Amino acid sequence: PAQPQAGPAGGVDEPVVRIDTVRRTARVAESELDLTYLEFELLAHLVAHPHRVHTRDQLVTTVWGYGHVGDGRTVDVHIARLRRKLGAHRQAIQTVRRVGYKYTPPAAH
Numbered sequence: 001p002a003q004p005q006a007g008p009a010g011g012v013d014e015p016v017v018r019i020d021t022v023r024r025t026a027r028v029a030e031s032e033l034d035l036t037y038l039e040f041e042l043l044a045h046l047v048a049h050p051h052r053v054h055t056r057d058q059l060v061t062t063v064w065g066y067g068h069v070g071d072g073r074t075v076d077v078h079i080a081r082l083r084r085k086l087g088a089h090r091q092a093i094q095t096v097r098r099v100g101y102k103y104t105p106p107a108a109h
Contacts, residue, residue: 015105016028016029016089016092016105016106016107017043017047017086017089017092017105017106019043019044019047019048021044024040026040026043026044028085028086028087028089029089033085033086034085035082035085036081038063038064038078039078039081039082039085041063042059042063042075042078042079042082043082045059045062045063046093046101046102046103047103047105049103050102050103050104050105051102051103051104052102052103053096053099053100053101053102054100054101054102055099055100056071056072056075056076056100056101057072058100059075059100059101060072060074060075072100075100075101079093079095079101089106091104091106092104092105092106
């Protein structure tokens with residue numbers, strides 16, 4: 001059963017992807033996503049900065065933390081998992097060739 005949401009009910013400006021950082025939930029359309037800790041952090045960061053291009057290094061530093069030893073491949077794997085979970089809205093996370101990724105909010109229907 002859907003929980004009541006604060007804000008406009010199904011308005012045209014209603015975002016398709018909604019992040020609740022207090023409850024640590026992410027919803028696409030009306031379904032809640034089952035995300036790991038890092039998937040949530042990554043999606044929340046991208047959604048908080050729509051249309052901004054993030055390099056893989058920036059994402060590793062911001063999401064995984066300064067002490068993380070890893071490479072851009074880690075980001076690619078998590079982006080692929082997020083896209084799979086976003087389903088029909090997977091195109092919201094766009095690849096910027098040779099740079100990184102950006103989140104483009106899908107148009108609400």
